[in-house]
Structure formats: C-alpha cells, structure tokens
Amino acid sequence: MNINKDRGEAGDVLCAEALQALLALSGIVVTLAEAGSVARALARLVPREHGR
Amino acid sequence: MAVETPAGLPGSIAGLRALLESRALTAGEALALQGNALADDRWHCMVQRLPVASAPRLSEALAGIGLAHKDIFRLSNRVPECGAAAPWPRAPSSPASAIARLAQAGSQPLAALAMAEHACGATGENPRYPDIVNPLDSRAAVGGSSSGSGVAVAAGLCYGSLGTDTAGSVRIPAATCGVFGLKPTHGAVPADGVAPLAPSLDCVGLLARGADDAARIWTALQPADPHSRHAAPAAHDGWKLATCWTHTDAKASATDRATQDLLDDFAGECSRRGARRDVVLGDLPHWMRLAQTMLYAEAAATHAPALRGEAPALGALARVIALPGAALPSSWYVQAQQARALHTQRFVSEVLADADLLLTPALPAGVPDMDEVCATSPSFRPRRLLELFSWMSFVNYLGLPAAVFPIAYGENGRPVCVQAIARPGGEAELLAFARQAESRRFDGRGFTRLPSY
Numbered sequence: 001m002n003i004n005k006d007r008g009e010a011g012d013v014l015c016a017e018a019l020q021a022l023l024a025l026s027g028i029v030v031t032l033a034e035a036g037s038v039a040r041a042l043a044r045l046v047p048r049e050h051g052r
Numbered sequence: 053m054a055v056e057t058p059a060g061l062p063g064s065i066a067g068l069r070a071l072l073e074s075r076a077l078t079a080g081e082a083l084a085l086q087g088n089a090l091a092d093d094r095w096h097c098m099v100q101r102l103p104v105a106s107a108p109r110l111s112e113a114l115a116g117i118g119l120a121h122k123d124i125f126r127l128s129n130r131v132p133e134c135g136a137a138a139p140w141p142r143a144p145s146s147p148a149s150a151i152a153r154l155a156q157a158g159s160q161p162l163a164a165l166a167m168a169e170h171a172c173g174a175t176g177e178n179p180r181y182p183d184i185v186n187p188l189d190s191r192a193a194v195g196g197s198s199s200g201s202g203v204a205v206a207a208g209l210c211y212g213s214l215g216t217d218t219a220g221s222v223r224i225p226a227a228t229c230g231v232f233g234l235k236p237t238h239g240a241v242p243a244d245g246v247a248p249l250a251p252s253l254d255c256v257g258l259l260a261r262g263a264d265d266a267a268r269i270w271t272a273l274q275p276a277d278p279h280s281r282h283a284a285p286a287a288h289d290g291w292k293l294a295t296c297w298t299h300t301d302a303k304a305s306a307t308d309r310a311t312q313d314l315l316d317d318f319a320g321e322c323s324r325r326g327a328r329r330d331v332v333l334g335d336l337p338h339w340m341r342l343a344q345t346m347l348y349a350e351a352a353a354t355h356a357p358a359l360r361g362e363a364p365a366l367g368a369l370a371r372v373i374a375l376p377g378a379a380l381p382s383s384w385y386v387q388a389q390q391a392r393a394l395h396t397q398r399f400v401s402e403v404l405a406d407a408d409l410l411l412t413p414a415l416p417a418g419v420p421d422m423d424e425v426c427a428t429s430p431s432f433r434p435r436r437l438l439e440l441f442s443w444m445s446f447v448n449y450l451g452l453p454a455a456v457f458p459i460a461y462g463e464n465g466r467p468v469c470v471q472a473i474a475r476p477g478g479e480a481e482l483l484a485f486a487r488q489a490e491s492r493r494f495d496g497r498g499f500t501r502l503p504s505y
Contacts, residue, residue, distance in 0.1 A: 006172040020380050028378055034371075041376040045345050047384060 015039045056502060057208035059089035063498055065117050065211050065265045070469045072116050079158070080107035086118035087162050090209055096182040099123045099164045099201035112158025115271055120163035120210040122198045124171060125151050126245040126325050127161055135169040135178050135197075140247045148245025150214055150256045150273060157272035161376065162210060162431035165200025169237040171216055171249045172370040174224055174440040175425050186422070188501060189501065192466055193422045195224030195440055198259065205259045212269045212495045218249045220444025221345060222257035223456040223471065227249070227414040228440075230458045230467035230500045232266050232486055233259050237476045238451035241273050249373075250350035252389070253343065253448040260497035263457075263487035270479060276378055277467030290325030291485065294407035299416065301337035304442045305435060307416040314468050318459040319411055322485070325426065331403055331410070336446055339395060343449035349385040352377025369427075378494040388449075396450045400475055408481055412443050414456045414469035447473055456480040458499045459489060467499075 013032075020035040030038070056063030062071060072079055072082035083104045090101050098120070105128075108115035123132045125148045131139040146152075151161070166181050168174075176184040176199025181392065184199050186192040187207040188380035194203055202225025206214050215222040217235040221317025226233025234257050241256035248254055258273070297307045297315055308317075319328055355374040366374060403410055416439055425433040425440060447454045453474050458467035470489075474481050492494055 023375075023408075026378055028375070030375065031360070032378055034375065037372070038376045038379055040374075041348070042380060044340050045348070045380070045384065047387060050301075 012039065017043065053433060055367070056090065057089065058084075059085040059118070063208065063502060064422050065114075065260055065268050066118060068211070069339065072110055074147055076106065079110055080104070082116040082328050083108075083118060083160070083162070086210070089188075090163050093209075095185040095187055095203045095207050097166050097200040099133065099181070099200070099206070100130065101163050102127070102161055104158075104160055104162070105129070108158040109161070110494045113155060115158035115266060117159060118162045118210045119154065119159050119211075119212050119214075119269070120165050120201075120204050121151070121214040122167050122201050122216060124167060124216055124247045125214060126263065127151055127164070129157075132164065132247055133165040134247045135180060136367070136370075137180070140472035143247070143296050145360050146245065149242040151245065153273050154214075155276075156267070158294070159272065163204070165198075165204055165213060168197035168221075168369065169202055170247070170366045170370045171197040171218060171221055171248070171486070172351070172373045174201070174220065174437060175199070175427075176225070177369070177426050183422075185261045186229055188467070189465055191421050191423075192229050192422045192461070193425045193440075195228035197221040198225050198257075201259045202226055202231060202233075204227070205261055206500050206502075208261070209266055210276045212258055215257050215259055216246060216249075217255045217257040218253045219343065219448055220441045222259060223414060223444055223454065224410045224440050225268055226259050226456045227467065227469040228419045230461070230469075231259050231261055232263060232455065232457040232499055233257065234266060234270065234482065235453065236446065236479055237453045238448070240477070240479065248354050248494070249427055250347045250354070252350060255448070259498045262496070262497075263483055263490050265498070266486070267426050267483045270483060279348065291322045291409065292326045292407045293319055293323045293328045294331045294410045295319050295328060296331050296333050296410065296412050298332070298397075299336060299442060300333055301340065301442070305416050305439045307419065311413055311416060311418060311468055312464065315411065315413060315470060318470060318489070322489065323352065326408075327406070329407065333403070335395065339446035339449050342391065342395075343445040345380065345388045346449065347373065347445070350377065351378050351380075352380070368439040373473055385478075392449065396452070399450055399452070404475055408474070409478075409485060410473040410475065412471045414443060415439060416442065418462060418464075418468065419466040443471060452476060453479050453482055455486055457486050457489065459493060461501065
C-alpha cells in the first residue's frame, strides 16, 4: 500500500520518518517499520470527507 | 440427576437450583464440587483458581452457581493482570460494581480466566499463557479477547462468565466456542473496577451456555428497579426482523453459501408470524472506520505511560492497537465522537424502523482453525483473522446491544452463529429471542455441546 500515492515507496518512507519524528515529540520511540505500520493504519482511517 | 458438567452437576442454573432446593446438596457443597472440577483445566482457560470465601444463602438467586470471570475485573480478593506482565497498576481498592452486584445475588467467582493481553486481540493468543484449547474441537480457533470465558463456559467449568467487549471481545469467543454471548447497550453495566481499553466502546458483557442462564445472570447485574428498561425477558411471538448477510465493505469476506442458507432458514423460522426485510447497511464500512478511530485514540490514551516507556512494555498486539492513536489527528477522533449519536439515531429509525431486531452473521465463513488466525503460525491467513471481527466493531460504535449464539452445527462439528442487534436498552428482547431459538433448535438444553465426562 502506498501512503503517498504521488511519490510511491519513497513517499512511504518519508511518511514513516515523519511519523517517527512526530511520535518522538510525545516521548514514544518506534522503529521505522513500526512507523510504517502506523502510517498504513492511519491511511485506512482517513475520513471520507477527505475524499479517499 | 442428569450429570452434565465436569463437577458432576446439572448443565443449567435452573437444574442446579432445583437440586439445591431439593436439599440433595448445599450451595457450599455445590461450589466446592465446581471449584475442584476447575483443577482439571485441560483447556488452559484459567489464570488462577480462587477460594470460596463463605457459604451463600440459598435464598440468593445465584447461590451455589459457579461463575468465573475474565481477568480484567477487580475482585475482592484479586487485582487483575489483564493478560499482561504486571497487575493493573491503577486498580481501585474495591471490587468492580458488576462483581459486587453478582455478589449481592450470592455469587462468588471461582476463578480468573485467560484473555488476550489488555483485551487487544480477536483470538485467545497470548504468549504469557499455555495455548488455549477450544473444547468443541482442539484445532478450532478460540476467539478473544475474552477467550478464557468462552472456553470455561463451553467446557462446563462454570455456568457463566463476565467478559468485556470493545470490538467483539465477548461475541467472538461465544461464536467460536458455541455459547451465548451478550454485549449490552454501552453503559448498561457499570465499568468501574474494570481495566479500560477504550472507554467509549468498552462494555461489560456476559457468556453463558443457554438463554435462561444468561437471563438469570443479567437480572442479577441490573439494579432492583421495577421500572428498569432492562427488565426480565418477555414472551414474544412473531418477530419482525431486518436481515443483512452481505457486508458492504469491498474488502470484507463474503458470507459463504452454507452459512447464508442456515441464516436464511433460521430467519424464516423466527419471522413466520411476523415479517422479514432484507436491508443494505451502506454505512457499515464508515461505522467500522469510526469505531477503529475511537479504539486507536482511546487505547493510546489508556496505554500512554507504556508507550512512553514509563510503565511495563506492551506486547506486540497491544502495541499495534495503541500506537496509531498516538499519531492520529485529534480532529478525526472528535468527528467520530460527534457523529456517533446521529448514526445511532439513524440506524434505529431506518434499519429498525419496522423491525424488532437486525440479524447479521457472526462469522461469515464459519469458525476458522486456530493456525489460520494466529499471526505467528506458518498457516496464518490474515483474511480469516479479519473475518472474526468484520461484523462486530460497528455495534460498539453505535452503542447498541447485541447477542451472538449458535443456530446450528456444521458438518465439521463447529457452531454456526447469528448476531442479533436491538435498540438501545433492548437486552430483554435479545434474551427472549435467544430463548426461543434455543427452545426450537436445541430443545431448550443450552446452545453448547458439552464435551463428555
């Protein structure tokens, strides 16, 4: 599953890295693989009002 | 006396109560027999056997009736471990209100039962315990997270069990183990003294072998209010049913032909003098997303200290549930909460407009093998795991009461279950409906097929 459809796998890595950094701000340490799983979980929940 | 449990006692609460009232044995002796039978836990459903503290009075409705509960409730003599590495750190000092209400009816828990860690998991998988076994078929899956409750009730080790249901955790074990499972209206049973996962979705529910047993436990859980909307089940003839066998999420598994035929046959039988209407649940995928949004957000809040490394680490499944909520936009969560009452209102006014109940499948393609739904197994099939809860979580989002129970047993000996969903406060209708089904389909002898002893 590509989270960032315009950028393919590279976009997914960017998303995962961004989420890793975001979680670190809350004091939560995750691996890049875990951040990727979180990104995919969130992608499945995008509200329908957002057009997905 | 018909011996139907491992303790050598009748298989129903009514049967045991009749025996006690005949003075053939005392309530204390009955509890001692049931406690001893729990020592042979060949199904690995128990975390700890508990001592019987005092002899109950026979005048109490559940005196002598052995119950055992998911290890998520604060008991008078146990702080729950919730399937985790350490006991619940924020447990209150007094027992859960639900446990206290049962105690007022003469019930003392005989054991704390196994569960998925922190109630996160649709199966009985928990690496801290020996592999749990389904008494009906050792290869069959045991659903979770109230896995020990489903197994203990199905094995006849207790007459009933309290569990919790956040996204199907009472109904899934009921469906895999062939027993009755009730998820009440959200808030109908107080949740204090119960370790939370996602409080907006969490419900204290119950599992029992038959509808009459369930009704007796349900009555004990309700305050003594004659005007309570949770009154004892009423007789009913000619149900008006809405039915939906087809999931509207394109990614969800279709209901298989054999299950559909059995459900059709059952719905036709129940609505013979009433009416039946097929409905399409167009918002089902949306409700599931909203339920998942709330689950993630609230699980992250509940387990924030563990996620930050300030409390014992979560296991893999609990971490998968809690982590996304820590990154989820708060506006998504607020939107899900704000839309909830409107969705429930629309469901009641549209889906149940001219129906007493909505019937859906419980498991769309029967009970899977345990190997198919364990993520660590080489035979793991993710789709089979998704099937366990694909018809469950939306009911929690809408806050509605629902019951799951067998309507037949397949050629493989595994149960085929229906899910009945009612209006808020409709537990009495669900119990009456289940009682009728049990009477017609199983001669009123309980839904489960007890192993032979």
